[in-house]
Amino acid sequence: MAKNVLIIGAGGVAQVTAHKLAQNASEFGALHIASRTQSKADDIIASVKAKGHQVEFTSHSVDAMDSKAVADLIRKIDANIVINVGSAFVNMTVLQGCIETGAAYLDTAIHEDPAKICETPPWYGNYEWKRREAVEKAGMTAILGVGFDPGVVNAYARLAEDEYFDKIESIDIVDINAGSHGRWFATNFDPEINFREFTGTVYAWQGGKWTENKMFEVGREWDLPVVGKRTAYLSGHDEVHSLSARYKDSDVRFWMGFGEHYINVFTVLQNLGLLSEQPVKTAEGLEVVPLKVVKAVLPDPASLAPDYEGKTCIGDLVKGTRDGKPGEVFIYNVADHKDAYNEVGSQGISYTAGVPPVAAAILVARGEWDVKKMVNVEDLPARPFLELLGKLGLPTRVIDATGDHPL
Amino acid sequence: MAKNVLIIGAGGVAQVTAHKLAQNASEFGALHIASRTQSKADDIIASVKAKGHQVEFTSHSVDAMDSKAVADLIRKIDANIVINVGSAFVNMTVLQGCIETGAAYLDTAIHEDPAKICETPPWYGNYEWKRREAVEKAGMTAILGVGFDPGVVNAYARLAEDEYFDKIESIDIVDINAGSHGRWFATNFDPEINFREFTGTVYAWQGGKWTENKMFEVGREWDLPVVGKRTAYLSGHDEVHSLSARYKDSDVRFWMGFGEHYINVFTVLQNLGLLSEQPVKTAEGLEVVPLKVVKAVLPDPASLAPDYEGKTCIGDLVKGTRDGKPGEVFIYNVADHKDAYNEVGSQGISYTAGVPPVAAAILVARGEWDVKKMVNVEDLPARPFLELLGKLGLPTRVIDATGDHPL
Structure with a gap:
């Protein structure tokens, strides 16, 4: 049925x-x-x-x-x-x-x-x-x-396991949004969830254990299909927390691309305490969570769709060996913001x-x-x-x- | 009595x-x-x-x-x-x-x-x-x-009128804080009042009428005693609104010194809408004025005093003529943050x-x-x-x- x-x-x-x-x-x-x-x-x-x-x-x-x-x-x-x-x-x-x-x-x-x-x-x-x-x-x-991500990128890792390697050494997930929404600043999904990803410790699974960094502490330039050369930063992300269990002998890292403007806005908000999930009290005695106010003033991510242009590239760079021979594979998808809008009225x-x-x-x-x-x-x-x-x-x-x- | x-x-x-x-x-x-x-x-x-x-x-x-x-x-x-x-x-x-x-x-x-x-x-x-x-x-x-400012700078203008000129052509009030509080960011007085000064139209009195600019639109480098070369920006300020009545045939402008860091933080907050005095509603339905939340997360200006170092220079550059002969006078005060703290427990x-x-x-x-x-x-x-x-x-x-x- x-x-x-x-x-x-x-x-x-x-x-x-x-x-x-x-x-x-x-x-x-x-x-x-x-x-x-x-x-x-x-x-x-x-x-x-x-x-x-x-x-x-x-x-x-x-x-x-x-x-x-x-x-x-x-x-x-x-x-x-x-x-x-x-x-x-x-x-x-x-x-x-x-x-x-x-x-x-x-x-x-x-x-x-x-x-x-x-x-x-x-x-x-x-x-x-x-x-x-x-x-x-x-x-x-x-x-x-x-x-x-998480999701498709986990399947990419599994594909590499099934079809490319008998031993996986590292899984680097890279997420680049090379699109432009034309606003002064906006997050691509719920600002509250978006910022919460980056305000805490950046966990990666490296050398068989959890490693800790701060956001924007570790950056690396990537050269990816369609979107070209982009700087992405070691970031905390959900999929690292399950992939590290299945691939416990591999390094598992997540890299998110950010432009300087995003980093500046994020840094200002973060350093002022405006991304805090803990309530503060105004002079008038009102208890309020700063992050929820930031969310309230930012554009609704859904509203970005009509003007969004450009492409995203998200993929897994997986390194490993097969029959003792080292190799690497990059498994990825490129999506287009405009195509998404035309098809379903949403951004990429x-x-x-x-x-x-x-x-x-x-x-x-x-x-x-x-x-x-x-x-x-x-x-x-x-x-x-x-x-x-x-x-x-x-x-x-x-x-x-x-x-x-x-x- | x-x-x-x-x-x-x-x-x-x-x-x-x-x-x-x-x-x-x-x-x-x-x-x-x-x-x-x-x-x-x-x-x-x-x-x-x-x-x-x-x-x-x-x-x-x-x-x-x-x-x-x-x-x-x-x-x-x-x-x-x-x-x-x-x-x-x-x-x-x-x-x-x-x-x-x-x-x-x-x-x-x-x-x-x-x-x-x-x-x-x-x-x-x-x-x-x-x-x-x-x-x-x-x-x-x-x-x-x-x-x-307002206050002493108004008296400076009056002093120029009483003792220097029979016709005043322009009064430029310049306020430079060359001190450092050692915090990542803080305002020197109530953040709510501080930011409200700069989020609206910048009014100056020039050519016998009110002129309008945006904040940070008009900058000028000044070379002042003690604090040296500093960029100050045409800003709205209270004293312009009374001096323009007494000196209606003179230009009256107010210039406030800002560092790049302050301008960046201000610009981010302003562009995001976080300096708004109008309430927004969070996703949870709470009505809150963003500016009051910004105030709540910023350091209490009074708390800056113990670590504040450096000096302020505030003065009036008054240009005019006496018996038809043009001249100018700069009347000013230099105050020291540390001295103020030692004397009364406050910053400069x-x-x-x-x-x-x-x-x-x-x-x-x-x-x-x-x-x-x-x-x-x-x-x-x-x-x-x-x-x-x-x-x-x-x-x-x-x-x-x-x-x-x-x-």
Whole structure:
């Protein structure tokens, strides 16, 4: 029987996910989308309908921080697959709602506690992985971190493992956004989540242990396809916290590209204390979290889409040996902001994050990835996922000994 | 009979004013200080007592936005002179309390409405000057803007009028703080008031009319005594709004010195909308004024004092003619942050602002400046004020045709 899908969240990523689900409606049963603010979900459905999709798509209001409310909604609409693209603060309650009802659970980022930043690594160990047994006992499928990064880049690592090396020495994930939104400053996704990534310790997995740096302390120039020479900085990122478990004898690092302007704005806000997740008290006695005020004054990332131009390049440089012979491979995707906007009304960053959970949902619906346990993306066969992604608009390319070619 | 004095406010400037009043206690009767938070007033009195001053100094709690509460307090303690060094938002209610009771009123900045920035010039015309008749009718004295700038710089202009020129062509007020507080970033006085000065239109009086610029649009390099070559920018400032009335055939400009670091931080905050005095709503629905959050995360200006080093130079370059012969004079003061701290526990910016109202209070107490009407500083004879200021720690120097010499 066709599986009903429920999207949790109604931001920029949810919009992409909704469009992609609608484009692939024949793989699923009824489609649903739920958000704290139902009108945002309605807007997304309206944008899907405006593209001419004749699908059953229903909006709901839900407090995703309330696992019972989530479970009640899942039962009410008989959802079989839940795609959580809401805030990272709601992962554990949405997961719990799925455990209680047996619905498959997909998300695109690690759970976060609003009051904590950069907890002890591996971050998955603090939240999601503690529910592994509960998920297995419930006999349901939970696929963690199946956006682009984390997600597709984890599959790239797995592809290198499956098809290139018998021993992997290092996995360097590089994320370059060479696009331009034309605003004085904006973040490409939720400013709160965006800044929280960079205000704490930068964890990398090197030499078999966690290493610690500060943000912008370690920079390296990369020369990548399409986007050219760009400086990227060692950054903390979700996928390092699962890949380091599977590839514990390899170095695992994440590099994020930043321009000088972004770094300057970030540095000012950070040094002034305006990126703090801890409340301060104004002279008038109002308690307020500075980071939430910064979020309130910045452009809504979804609003950037119409003017966004240029391309992103995200990929894994994997080094290793096969039969004792050293080699390297760069597995990557290039996405175009304008193409994303024309197709689904979103910018490229939302597009790369919102399409992969739809590919995963299709594989779950088809049974290929319906593994009845909690996994990260690198725990699953990569090729079917990457081939499907190619059909959904995120083609994989590979630079190896034979040159630069499609997967 | 000796006149009782009431200070309104308990910030960095109030601390200086309190110490200077205590040093000159023989000029006055009982001393009082009132603040919304009485403990801040108590701290100031304790710092005065710690310097060994044997004075009657009493703290009070008052809501200075409530003119009746101010009037009640004035009556209760029989205050004859009120020195308002509280926030610029309370001027009109404190002035009203004085009008109702007949106490003399002194302040150091123009009244501001929290929700408005850079209103139609002249700013005095929007608030204080509307109460001129009421002040005259009440037979009391109101001396507006008697800090350093506005205040002493207005007296410098008057001195040039009295002793140098029969026709003044231009008055350029230059304010350079060449000191260093050792923090990554801080404002020298209330961040809210500090930033509000620079987020709106820069008004200058040139060619007989108001001209408008943006902040940091017009810069000029100055070469000043002690502090040397510094870039200062055409800025909006209170004194321009009264001097332009008395010297309406002259150009009146204010120049504030800024380093590149300050400009960068200001530009980032300004462009992001974090200096806005208008409330924004967070995703959680909390209404908050961004500027008040910026204020909450920045260092308390009073906390800068112990580490502050270096000097300030503030002066008026006045050009004009006498008997048809053109000339120019630079009238200025140099203050030292460390000296200020050693003397009264405050940094130099607070010192230069907090001492002048005490000089004015002495002149009112002696009757010399007890003019029974509302005036700005340039409306009063400058020499007695400047000579007294010299004795109180803010000596005036002059660069004229005869060289650089004390007043």
